[in-house]
Amino acid sequence: MSTGDAMDNKTHLVEAQGFSLHYGRKTAVDNISFKIPKGRVVGLLGHNGAGKTSLMKAMVGLMGGSGQLSVLGLDPRSQRNELLQSLSYIPDVAVLPRWARVDELITLMSGLQPRFSAERARVLLKRTSVGPRDKVKSLSKGMVTQLHLALIAAIDTRLMILDEPTLGLDVISRKSFYEMLIDEWCDGERSVIISTHQVEEIETLLSDVMMLDEGKLVLNISLEEMDSRFVALSHDPAAADAVADAHPLLRYRQQGRSAALFDGEPPAHVQALGQRFRPSLVDLFVALTRKPELQSQQA
C-alpha cells in the first residue's frame, strides 16, 4: 500500500501518552495513554459526554491538548494538513452538500484528495442503492451515510476514524454500513476506530475495545484478552451473599437468573456456587462505566 505518511513499520498508527484535553476548566479527556497498531478494528465506547468526540477531534487535529498524541507518526495539531492527506475521517455531524449529485461529489473528491480513487468509489457505490446521478437531497439518511462511507473508503489510507457513523440509522442500514466497512476497507493492515453507543451490535466486528468514562480510559483491551480476563457467573439467589463477598464488578440479572461479573477468576468456593458464562461487551460496559451508587441500588 502506498502511503506517504511519516511512518515506518514499527510506528503505531496512533500513540497517546498522558494526553488530556480541556474546555476551559472542564476536563474532557483525562490523562490517557494507549497505542493502536495496524490491522485493528477499535470500538471507542462511552456514555454521552465521556469524551469520545473530543478525543477523535484531537486525533484529526481539530483540537489541541496536553501530553503526547501522534497519529500516523505526525503531530495532529502542527502537521494537520499533512495528516488529513493520509487519514479517513467521518465526523459525528457529517454533512454532504445537499445540492450535489453523486457523480459531482466523486469529481470534487478527485480534485481535493490525491489518494482518492474515483473508480474505487464507483465500485463501492455499486454495493448500495445510491446511483451516480442521484442528488444528495433525494437520498434517505441511511443512503447518505452509505454514500459518505463509499467516498471516504475510496481514499487509500491506513487509518479511518468514524465518530458515531450510524447515528439515526435503522438496524438494516447499520448492518449494511458495517458490512461495507469490514468487507471493503479493513484488509488486515488498515485500522479503524469507531465510536458508538450501539455496543451490542458492534461487538462481533471489533478486535479491540477502548472504554472512556468521564474522560478516563477505564478499559483498553483486545476482545481475546477480554474473554480470558473477565468471568461471569450465574447463580441461585441463595448464593447472593457469598458472591457479593467476593467483590464482583457488577451484580445483575442474566436470562432471569442472578449473575455477577468478575475481573479475574473468582475464588473457587464462589465458582462452585454458580455456572460460568461469557460476559458480553454490554455487561462489561455497564460494569465499568456505571456510577457506583447506581450499582448498589440495582444489585
Ligand SMILES: Nc1ncnc2c1ncn2[C@@H]1O[C@H](COP(=O)(O)OP(=O)(O)OP(=O)(O)O)[C@@H](O)[C@H]1O
Ligand atoms: N465545545 C465545548 N465546550 C465546552 N465543553 C464541551 C464542548 N464540547 C464538549 N464538551 C464537554 O466535554 C465533555 C466530553 O464531550 P464529548 O462530546 O467529547 O463526549 P462524547 O463522548 O462524544 O459524547 P456523546 O456520546 O454525547 O457524543 C462533555 O462533558 C462535554 O460537555
